[in-house]
Amino acid sequence: MGAEDIANLIKEINEVNNRQYIQQLNWPEIEKHLINRIDRQVSIKISFFYNCSFLGQYFSDKFFQWVYVESMKILEQQINYDFYQSRWIALNITLLSKLYSSNKLTPEQSQQLIDFAKEYALLIPDKYQNISRREVTQGNDFATITFHLKNLGITDMPEVYVYLENQLLNFCDSLNKVSLMLLIQSFGIGYIHSQTLFFWVTEKLYAKSNSLSDLKLHELAIFISCLSKFWVFQASSNFLDSIKERVREFIEVDQSNQIDYYIFQLLKIHNSIIQLPELSEEKEKLESLLLQIVDESVGMNRRCYLLFSLINNNKYEVAQKYFDKYIKNQLGFDPERDKQMTEQMKKLAIYDLRLIYYCISHFNVVHKNYTDLEYNTALLGAMKDLKPNQQIINISDFSARASEIIKAFVKQYNLEMIEELDVGLYFIDIYIPEKNIAVEVQGLQHFCWRQNIQNAKSMAKQRYLKALGFEVVYINVLDMASTRDYNLLDSMVQNAIKNHLESQ
Numbered sequence: 001m002g003a004e005d006i007a008n009l010i011k012e013i014n015e016v017n018n019r020q021y022i023q024q025l026n027w028p029e030i031e032k033h034l035i036n037r038i039d040r041q042v043s044i045k046i047s048f049f050y051n052c053s054f055l056g057q058y059f060s061d062k063f064f065q066w067v068y069v070e071s072m073k074i075l076e077q078q079i080n081y082d083f084y085q086s087r088w089i090a091l092n093i094t095l096l097s098k099l100y101s102s103n104k105l106t107p108e109q110s111q112q113l114i115d116f117a118k119e120y121a122l123l124i125p126d127k128y129q130n131i132s133r134r135e136v137t138q139g140n141d142f143a144t145i146t147f148h149l150k151n152l153g154i155t156d157m158p159e160v161y162v163y164l165e166n167q168l169l170n171f172c173d174s175l176n177k178v179s180l181m182l183l184i185q186s187f188g189i190g191y192i193h194s195q196t197l198f199f200w201v202t203e204k205l206y207a208k209s210n211s212l213s214d215l216k217l218h219e220l221a222i223f224i225s226c227l228s229k230f231w232v233f234q235a236s237s238n239f240l241d242s243i244k245e246r247v248r249e250f251i252e253v254d255q256s257n258q259i260d261y262y263i264f265q266l267l268k269i270h271n272s273i274i275q276l277p278e279l280s281e282e283k284e285k286l287e288s289l290l291l292q293i294v295d296e297s298v299g300m301n302r303r304c305y306l307l308f309s310l311i312n313n314n315k316y317e318v319a320q321k322y323f324d325k326y327i328k329n330q331l332g333f334d335p336e337r338d339k340q341m342t343e344q345m346k347k348l349a350i351y352d353l354r355l356i357y358y359c360i361s362h363f364n365v366v367h368k369n370y371t372d373l374e375y376n377t378a379l380l381g382a383m384k385d386l387k388p389n390q391q392i393i394n395i396s397d398f399s400a401r402a403s404e405i406i407k408a409f410v411k412q413y414n415l416e417m418i419e420e421l422d423v424g425l426y427f428i429d430i431y432i433p434e435k436n437i438a439v440e441v442q443g444l445q446h447f448c449w450r451q452n453i454q455n456a457k458s459m460a461k462q463r464y465l466k467a468l469g470f471e472v473v474y475i476n477v478l479d480m481a482s483t484r485d486y487n488l489l490d491s492m493v494q495n496a497i498k499n500h501l502e503s504q
Helices: 003-015 019-023 027-039 046-053 061-078 086-100 107-122 132-152 158-170 177-184 195-208 217-229 237-252 256-273 277-293 300-312 316-326 350-366 373-382 397-411 456-467 478-483 486-502
Strands: 418-422 427-432 437-442 471-476
Touching: 027 061, 046 061, 046 086, 061 086, 061 107, 086 107, 086 132, 107 132, 107 158, 132 158, 132 177, 158 195, 177 195, 177 217, 195 237, 217 237, 217 256, 237 256, 237 277, 256 277, 256 300, 277 300, 300 316, 300 350, 300 456, 316 350, 350 373, 350 456, 397 427, 397 437, 397 486, 437 456, 437 486, 456 471, 471 486
Parallel strands: 437 471
Antiparallel strands: 418 427, 427 437
8 A cells, every 4th residue: 555545544534533543543653654655656646745734633743844845845846837627726725724724834834835825826717727527526626725725814816716706606506515515614804705606505505405404513503603704695584494493403402422512513503693683592592501511521612612602692791600600710810919820821722811801801891890800900911911912904995995084084173083092802993082983994894694783793892892981983884895886985984974073
């Protein structure tokens, strides 16, 4: 058996989730055997490294570094080919995505990989050639490509994503269920975002999963999460009825034999249906169940996730009681003694600590009359390095135009203006101190599946700013972004700001 066959065999075992068996394998011997086999081969196919990339968590850092270096050598040759086939594009982009997500690359290597992936992706529209004998699988290839480009986080190449959308629409009838599951996760700001394509993907997935009844719990969690995030989708009654039925089914089923998996997926579903008012009954039932089963016996990451969902669901009192009962003692923090994070806190994952920071900040501002302000303030001080920094995000040209209009209009009133004002947990887009007006430009990332409904995180920020006493002006550019009417945008923004400036 050659090295490529061995790697493929182990990858196949990994894909059926037989991880207990895989972890028991003698990985140093496997690495040695693979290298010996490779040395006897005249050339190494990229498919070998593709298979190895799925197994990064098991390989040693040294072996994985070798996989990375040799993979890049081959890919740098392939980028110069005269034409690309969809299968090889999918394989190469998946390889790059898996290498990038391994956490075994240096920062320099990660940046090198991203730069190469973007260079490669930009060539796809010009170099792709349709091979007729593979037409049945090309749609699945393009779904894989789109999914892994999003995993790589490459957003600033709209021409590539428009091209991928068109290809996916051309091959729409050939996509299988696996590809549909990948594709539904690939939509977002800066990635593919065709309303027509999203609607089509959901309809096809609904049909191919027998009205969602064939979806496993984690697949259902993905489906609901994607529905709740995408800002243009209008769910039909059939969709909602099927979702309700499946959620109720999983609430009632006994999953004690795989409790951690069960809890995590239910947490994902709960955090998604927070912003779906039609599922309010299921949300309450799910929340009640999670409050019973996510106790001290469950990992801290699951507890922090539930706390985060409760805050986003505006359940501050429930969240406070849950924090006091299941999280506070685990931190080992004494406000009179500790000025830095305790040893217990340092053992937690950064992501969990950030969720705690987020929730404590909300307690102190929105729920301040019912919380231990002294403890919370000291805890936030000890966690000050976890305070969110303002991130440069990809915004639409409409959002950018709206911000410029606001700044120009405020100057006409000779008022001071502060951009990106730090207010603790959040940043305000534009603040006018003399009027105590906070202006928030709301684009795609602020809304969920219907244009007039903010997502849960945006609503949480709204409660936070209101509790701080700001007069908040929301500029919703979502409706106009679809019409591309800049004159309407100018008029709408000016009127909204003018009314607030002159009414005070």
